[in-house]
Amino acid sequence: MEKTMSLHPLQILLLEKIPPRLRHLLLPVFEAAGDRVQEIRICQDKPILVQTAAGELYVSPAGPTDRLEEAVIADAGTVKELLDAVTSSSVYALQDAMKEGYVPLPGGHRVGLCGEARTEGGRVAGFRHVTGFNIRLNRDLSGVARPVLRRLVRPDGGIWSTLVVSPPGAGKTTLLRDLIRTLSRGAPEYGLKPQRVGVADERGELAGAFRGVAQNDLGPRADVIDRCPKRFALAMLVRTMSPDVVVTDEIGHPEDAEAALDAVTAGVALVCSAHGATLADVKRRPSLRPLLEHEVFQRVVVLSKREGPGTVERVVPCGGAA
Amino acid sequence: MRGSGVKLLGALLVIGGAAALGHLEAVRREKRARELAAVITALELLESHVVYGQVLLADALRRVGEAQPGAGWAFLRAAERLEEGWPASRALRESFSAWAARSALLESDLAPLVHLAPVLGLSEGGDQARHLRWARSQLEVKLAGARQRLPEVARLCRALGVCGGLILALLLY
Missing domain, CATH: 3.30.450 (Beta-Lactamase)
Structure with missing residues (x-):
């Protein structure tokens, strides 16, 4: 060409x-x-x-x-x-x-x-x-998770279970993708140890897999199940890949929330996203209620398009972990 | 003496040439039947890869080509063209035309394959199965025609070649 x-x-x-x-x-x-x-x-x-x-x-x-x-x-x-x-x-x-x-x-x-x-x-x-x-177009932006990473790392070098809240087009998929990569590689400068990351990529947007092969760089410890309903993919990942963290995009159905809850009760951290402009929007959604009621998330990252896609409005500690 | 020797040699050449023509026609007819059968088998295999295996068209054509000697040449060529970025319809049409030039098939034998070219790969599995089965059924009709009394026809071609050569030689003598 x-x-x-x-x-x-x-x-x-x-x-x-x-x-x-x-x-x-x-x-x-x-x-x-x-x-x-x-x-x-x-x-x-x-x-x-x-x-x-x-x-x-x-x-x-x-x-x-x-x-x-x-x-x-x-x-x-x-x-x-x-x-x-x-x-x-x-x-x-x-x-x-x-x-x-x-x-x-x-x-x-x-x-x-x-x-x-x-x-x-x-x-x-x-x-x-x-x-x-x-x-x-897939724009695989590296480093966009850095501004929030310090607030998401636990004292033991793992990551708090985190919910990314954002309206459409505000960069939540891009942030999740970079988070997966960073978690998978580890970031000693933030006290983050390398994590085994299980990715339930139902819509194929996180890994951008083509014929099963991830096209985006998700780091060396990311295991992806592509185009599989979240409720099955999360269970399979926890059962077979012994992840430290499971990551998935939009939790949209109560069954997805139940599977995510199962993963967390198995001792795995959960990182996922939800559509919404504010945390209050998300709290009104029935599909997320089981996760919020069980205080699964210790951190909520709210994104907006105020200064362009990926603007971090705030990182909120919740669920009793500060 | 010398003139009759030349005449005899000429007569033998005429008989030999006519017999060879008869033999070649018999071989062409036998080859056509074999090639029609091979294309039908290739289309069956293609249907299996496309409809049940959900294999991408270029890979499916390659697998068919590798499994089928003879007719497989056209499928392998189409796979190569697809991998080069040609649209499927152009790749298939070009490959079947190129194969026609080196096969014993008649132009009308290729019609079902030419009709298949613009639709192959561009619809869902059930629709692809219907297109492939239609092409196969058309080719089966042609194969039945080609096989009808094929041994007798082949023998007749050979005999006509020899007899025709003899008659021509006698007329010239």
């Missing part, structure tokens, strides 16, 4: 995966916007849009532009080519992910899908026609 020296290796992986016609259109955008590219939206008969940290851009044959009239419109051929490329011409092998509305890519990127869904028994069984894509 030409002229990619200035790009991040994860961006190069993405560009290698998409069809040549789109690659030539997007390469100048990546060269101009660099690591700020967050999402690329490609929908049939609509202009190709790139979301960056600085705002939205259209894609023109001459490069990025903010003028709609110069924007390239994605035609049916482009959409078919892209579907062919992102699924490696193997839609049948990606049905489980496609039922969830996305396709995983190498490098931990993921492609959200739109179009005509097909249902069976009231549940989404796949897509009859895919007509739109939202390519979400």
Whole structure:
């Protein structure tokens, strides 16, 4: 691939995966916007849009532009080519992910899908026609957990059970990912000993696994169970991998909370996330109630987008541990 | 004396050439039947990898290619093209066309495979099974036609070659 020296290796992986016609259109955008590219939206008969940290851009044959009239419109051929490329011409092998509305890519990127869904028994069984894509770039940021780490380390070198609370897009997955990496490696400067970390990655966002292989660096002691319901993955991890800590993303169902509670009662620290702007929001959610009632968490980290994604609003000690 | 010797040599050449043509036609017909059977088996194997194994198309084509001598060449070539980033439909069409040039199949024999190219890999497992079974059923009809009285037809081709050569030699003599 030409002229990619200035790009991040994860961006190069993405560009290698998409069809040549789109690659030539997007390469100048990546060269101009660099690591700020967050999402690329490609929908049939609509202009190709790139979301960056600085705002939205259209894609023109001459490069990025903010003028709609110069924007390239994605035609049916482009959409078919892209579907062919992102699924490696193997839609049948990606049905489980496609039922969830996305396709995983190498490098931990993921492609959200739109179009005509097909249902069976009231549940989404796949897509009859895919007509739109939202390519979400994996940005594996290292060091974002450092500002909160000192408050999360126990005196014995382990970690307090921690809940990360954040509204969508405020960086909780990025923080969890960096926490896993740091826990797995250890951070002597913060008194943190290396931990065996079990990762229940139901949505595949923490490890960014592609065909079972983690694409994100999660350190040497992270064991990942990918795309498995949390309630099963947490139990399997505790039973078979003897973790010091288990990490999972959004606890959304009471069964997930019960499995997390089982893990904690087995003597394993728990780090997980929940959607919400404040701790009060989270306390109102029935799915988290068992964990909060049992005072599972000793620390709560609240994130916001006030100064950009990943702004740490506060780290709250709770559950009797100060 | 010398002239009749040359004539005899010419007659033998004509008979030998015609007999060889008859033999080649018989071999082509036998080879066509074998290749049709091999493609049908390859498609069965492909269905197994795609529908039950959920193996990515490039890997599935490679496995089929490695398991099937002869017809497997086209599947291996398609796998290579897919790995190079070609769209599936183009990779399959190109590979089957390239194989047609070196196989005994007729252009019409390849029609089910050409129809398969734009849909292979681009839908869910059940749909893929239907497409693959349809292609197989079309090829089975062609195979049944190709095998119909194949030994007799092959013998006839060989006999016609020899007889045709003899008649031509007599006419020229």
